[in-house]
Amino acid sequence: MIDDGTLFKLNQDRYRLVCGIWLREQAHKLELHRVWIKTSTDQIHNVSIQGPKSRDLLKSLNIRTTSQRPTISELKWFRFTIGKMDNLDGTCEIPLLISRTGYTGELGYEIWCHPSNSVKLWEKIWLNGQNPMFNLKPLGLLALDILRIEAGLIFFEYEFDEQTDPIEAGIEFAIDFAKQENFIGKQTLIKRKEYQRQKLVGLELHCNGGSEIGSHGDCVHLENSRQQIGIVTSGCKSPILNKSIALARISAEHSQVGNRVEIGKLDGYQKRIKATIVKYPFYDPEKTKLRS
DSSP states (O other), X not given: OOOOOXXXXXXXXXXEEEOOXXXXXXXXXXXXXXXXOOOOGGGOEEEEEESTTHHHHHHHTOOEXXXXXXXXXXXXXXOEEEEEEEOTTSSOEEEEXXXXXXXXXXXXXXXXXXXXXXXXXXXXXXXXXXXXXXXXXXXXXXXXXXXXXXXXXXXXXTTBOTTOOTTTTTOGGGXXXXXXXXXXXXXXXXXXXXXXXXEEEEEEEOSGGGOSOOOTXXXXXETTSSOEEEEEEEEEEETTTTEEEEEEEEEGGGOOTTOEEEEEETTSSSEEEEEEEEOSOSSSTTOTTTTX
């Protein structure tokens, strides 16, 4: 895997892929002369509104959509709509693309606009968000990382890299093996599914009130054994669960839920943290909040 970006189908011939810079390099490598890839980073800004009240806050912005497009209330998970809203003093309209997406495991939306309008968009969101009904707060990257771990969401160079396939990364749902059309890597993935070597699992650490955490790269051993069976990919203390949790890549033969393991600190042997393999996502495992 080289990315897990989000693809927007704008019309029959135009797409927007939110990803790294690899796409243009790949098109050049494959000599795809009929494909035109334009970098839009300097033409699009993104503001993310996440949380149980995000829909209500978004509706308070009075975004106008056309009759052919879904309203904010009608917008479904992983769908987008296009609309306009007025700035704070009503002197101009701001064109927007609103997607029901995010990286938090909560109900949430991302709003896309031209950079010239991003401050106006932020000001209106922030002002409306100060209503006690919404209690809006800025979200930093460290808090975002905790949310995505709680939600079991993967991150490049942590849960996956160029040597990891989607099955090992825990996103097998993204592969349609029943699809009749062939796609690059299909036969290889079918074989790797049958003989899976590693599996992404959740870990619950046994330490007082989450006093210890598993860090990226920590080794994972069988309980009371020197045998290493995997590594921690991400870990944190979860405030909402009040415990330390982690994602780990474990050998498939030892990946059963309920198995007891130890996370090695220091040199992996001098200090061990006991843990149990558990189901993940840790928070909202049925994704009812996302789909609400």
